[in-house]
Amino acid sequence: MTPHSQYSWLRSSLVMIMTLRESDAGSWNTEEMADFAKSFSLDALGFSVGGIMAFYPSDIPLHPRAKTLGERDLAAEMIASLAKRGIRPIARIDPSMASRALYAERPEWFAQDKTGAPVEVHGHFITCPNGGYYNDFMIRVVEEILTRYAFDGLWANAAQFSPWHTPQCHCTVCQQKFRAKTGKAIPDENWSDPVWRQYNEWRYECIAEWNARVQAAKTRVRPSCAWMPLSQVAESWDHSRVGGWDLDYTEPHQDGIVLEAQRRYANMFWPGLEARYMRSLAPEKGGGITTSYFLPWWRFYRVPVAENRMWAGQVMAQGVMPWIHVTGYQKEQFDHRGLDGLRETFAVFDRNRDTYMEAKPVADLALVYSRHSLDNFGHKDPAARYLDHFRGAYNTMMDQRLAFDILSGNRLTAEMLARYKAVMLPNTACLSDAACAALETYVRNGGHLVSTYRSGDFDEMGAPRETTLLGGLIGAKGTGVTWKSLRAAYAAIRDPSSPLLAGFEGTDLLPVAGDITFMRTDDQPAIPAPLTLVPPVEGEVGSGISVPEFNTINHVTDYPMIVDRRVGKGRIIHFPWQPDLIGFRYGFRDLFRLIANAVRQAEGWRDVATVKGPGLIDLSVMEKSDRLVVSLVNFSAPGSFNTGQRRIIEELIPLHDLEITVDVPSSFRRDRVRLVFAEREIPVTRLDGNRIRFTLPRLEAMETIEMLFG
Template sequence: MANDSNSTSLPWYRRTFRWGQTNLTEMDPVSCDMAWWKQYWRETRVQGVIINAGGIVAYYPSSLELQYRAEGLGERDLFGEWVTEARSEGLAVLARMDINRATQAFYDAHPDWFVVNAEGKPLTADGRYFSCINSDYYKEYIPEVLKEIIVKYGPDGFTDNSWTGVGRNTICHCEHCRSKFKAASGLELPKASDWNDPAYRQWIKWSYSCRIENWDLFNQITAQYGGADCLWLGMVNANPVKTHASFCDLKEVGERSRIVMCDHQSRDSLNGFEQNSLNGQLLHGVAGWDAIIPESMANYIRGVRAFRQGSMPPKETRLWMLEGMAGGISPWYHHVGAVQEDRRQYDNAPPVMQWHEENEMYLYNRLPVASVGLIWSQENTEFYGREDADEKVALPWHGFVQALTRARIPFIPVHADHIDREAHHLDVLILPDLAAMTDGQCESVRRFVESGGSLVLTGATATLDEWGEKRSEFPLEAAIGLRHLNETVGAVGKQSSNWAYYEAHNYFRLPSEEERHPILAGFEKTDILPFGGYLHRVQAGEQLKPLATYIPSYPIYPPEFSWVRERETDIPVLLAGEHASGGRIVYLAGDVDRCYGRTHLPDQGDLLANAVKWAAADVLPMQVEGPGYLDCKLYRQDDRFIVHVLNLSGANQDPGYLEEHYPVGQITISIQMDDFVPASVQCKVSGQQVVPEIRGSKVTVRIDSITDHELLILE
């Protein structure tokens, strides 16, 4: 498929791949050097820029009296100057907004436009008042700001990283929210966060719909005054657990947005660098693989402590950028301030952006090749995760992400509403403690299994309805032959940080060696496996057989008391079997995915990977052998295959910053290519040409060494 990025006949959102943002500060109008920035744009090969315009701070002479102007603006039109220079360079321009708070003067003029608690007291931070998303601030005033900017400057669109307003920890009790919620639900606003209160659960869903309503309103305004290609884009974070705190519905945004602006600037304490390739694949899953998905990538220091003007270590920034590209992310450098005393940060992005330009044709217009789908949904985050989504949802999700990445098993994230859409090219679905599911989602899983698909599910999957309420019957019982006994055993809930935590000192009992299932391969020299979690009591039909049983907790300290009290039980922790339709079923009654997400204990990662490999009958589109922790992605692009290999060996220490790469090799990559025989293999990082080895439908490539990454083109 030819790369059409240079075709001016395409709209800007289909041909703008590299982005830059200088998040202007209030004093930048005094001393910013536009000539310097124009040269930086050229060095970084950007095709579009994001420039601060209005909202919380205006960088242009607004006719709207209450819009606060940057302290150093004076009589300048800084936004206008940046737009003029960007247009002279042929760049697309997005006007950056921040609309979730305003000044005391604004509040005094329109107190009914701002968030208040149940007693009518406004919510403030650093002298600013938080605006209510249901008030005329969003419905009338911001549309006027958008109109003014469009008429004066003609930007291609708008971004806003705070468009969702206040988060889930704040219930606004202004008159707009009270009357609107009453009209929508027939209920009064909940007084506080209480998952047992039906009104609170209704408020959660309603809060999502209010944000999407504003998304649609703002796009109506931009289209009305700027034309069909003038887009209001907000910003999103691709982490399906984190976004629930801000009421951002990723699926709804993906369905609406022709380009998705992602604000996920660096790795965090739970997710490593591999999170960024996952970001791209997850967002492409909801927006389509033809959408461009730029992501804001920090050049300032983030981590345990953030330093807005300090330079992020270059390898840290670059590996995060490279990981994003492997998942289909477009690079978007991000600096805070137009004048920097730590000028080292300007060296971070150019080499990666230049490499991206050179290899642009391989990074777009392609589809992932994977036979495993990892299922997610925001209903599960909300109504199962509730007040503890990190423990209940993030850890099982992360556990499987890490296990699959570590085992080099190609997979794609799939929204639970899209199972039917994606089923035709998937062999295995993984449901990582996806407890809260709609009836339609459960029916999609049943259809997948009954048509011959394989299933790996864990914990409380499908035991709750879409509101997080306990189902009277397990909806997958007939499909997989499993009945829940509504009882849990072991270390339930958030665990103590005390290493001697008694309840988590439990194990799996493995059967005798001659009775062991292939899922237990690699554990020949042990009769037990460390667990550390809890399990659901279940009763299985004939098609599922227990592969391991539960050893209850016993004292861990003092060591003299640390001996097994109950060596054998009949409580299964892992079951597997074959379905009559031909697929395979694996059920982990024990929350191994959550435990692995917490501890990264290799035994548990191996067990998860073994379960997926067995469910796939060991038929995977790509196998990668060799040393190191590698994140491997496979794509098809017309008559070529594309392989990304990211070397994360030693890179995911936390806390910490990447200071050195540890080269690994030899790496052997084998790809199943039933309808394709490559004539050549190019390595687009090392520059080498590799001769492929072809045996039947399998193509094997050997790479001597990989430092940070390699991009292989087989055609």
């Protein structure tokens, strides 16, 4: 048996997490709830069992039983109802808070704010992940639940510091534990202080320690049960950073991976981002990405069907399982309008499991995501300093229709990188020595690296590198000068014949804004770079505005906006400015094209698939031994208002007559391909070699085109 095979059901399971409420748990009919689960084609249902509230007759003192249940054992009833329908049970626990009665007995188990006061939410007090509640009480709860009930999975909600938007913990245990490790007191937030950065890192380590403890406990009493604490990546950084959630730390202590994509202030590509990240981080582990039925934090109001189809579709397109989260199954005061739409989406997935499950990505490009850069370069403003670079790179791949994977910057190895024709570092400022060495090896052995701004200038903890990544590769040295917050600047096209500037016919310049760093290289080339800086054209320095009568470009510098060098057998193309971030912020397709041009210069590059026609889509290509699978998720929605809030997607605009070409293996010999959502076949035209072409008549939220071999 391979190490993960006992949890292999997680790799192919549609799952719903249902949060029970004390007020009406007593009146719930488990047969009805199990039917509800079945109507979503589910393989497993997670439901509340213990922690804040026990929905079973717990014998642990001060583990409060839901009063409305009396002596009823809802867990046992639920498991029996699910078993009749062949649905696996998952226990949902929540260690984030406990009762006043428990606080009166064990105040040292609870989080404290800086004044030493406990932190109250919903009449309960917040508990500390380092304290006895998590590490003794909750371990006993886990042991009791898993000893009594045959749960297949154990899922934890809100196992984190500062849950429910509460302040930093200063409890005695935290203070002693941090001092024992560092000799220092718990610092206040100050990103220029290395002690704060150490504290920030320590929170992630503490959560991983607790995960290891729960995994050990469940292994003692029910090893077949899969442990999978909830986590999040990237978009909800404000939550996961203070919480101490980093999959790089926790993944070794989990049997399955569950990432949540509920918050809707996030960019609409978040589920696809998390699915790509999870798949590359631990491809052998199952799990899923959670879509909420409800619109946070209106827990009873549905997300429009259009948005949730796009949300879940991105996950399916990556061969990762879509999960769904419902707060209770309300009979009153509940918005039912989104249920049927999600049922249909899950039913399509259910009928086409062979298409999506166990498929592997076909992508020649890896985009690096770096939590260390988010924190240790992003500091107090990680969206503007780091995340918008990454988002811009993601937006580039969608806009330019490039299939791509996402890799964790913390886990880069030369072997992993060697699988890709191109690797992109969007301002991946903070990289470890090992990651820099892996990237150097990758390039010297023939790899193609595209990077922006301060990539590789700092170590993972944010200390400036003596030799930067670019220094090691091409001898570049920073001058220490960064020109910040440029406005109304340009990049002049000096060599229109350069393939890096393909597609810009008719313009002499591109827009530039944001920051630019100045560096020196030993090999100053005799001819200028193909793209060079035009300083801001403005009346007063920094104003970004000029009077038209005086608005002239009277100086085009030779400062390169593209540093393009061969290194060993490979190549690096570096942008010492922020085309990813500026492209993302302003929606400049030219800057997306500029980055994509750099990617496409990789040796032997050829787009695995191409899509012609208007619209914003997420393209992915997956393969199995007997088929190739191309998925398109439609992101084309009205949204042309600037409200400062991401507007919910009530409607997707269907796209028509998309012309698609794909490279197929020689074992694909058919003259038709299958459309999974439209449920029909369409004809293909053979092009040269192993390229085929077909026209997708209509793309609603999602379509998958399946090419069966033989």
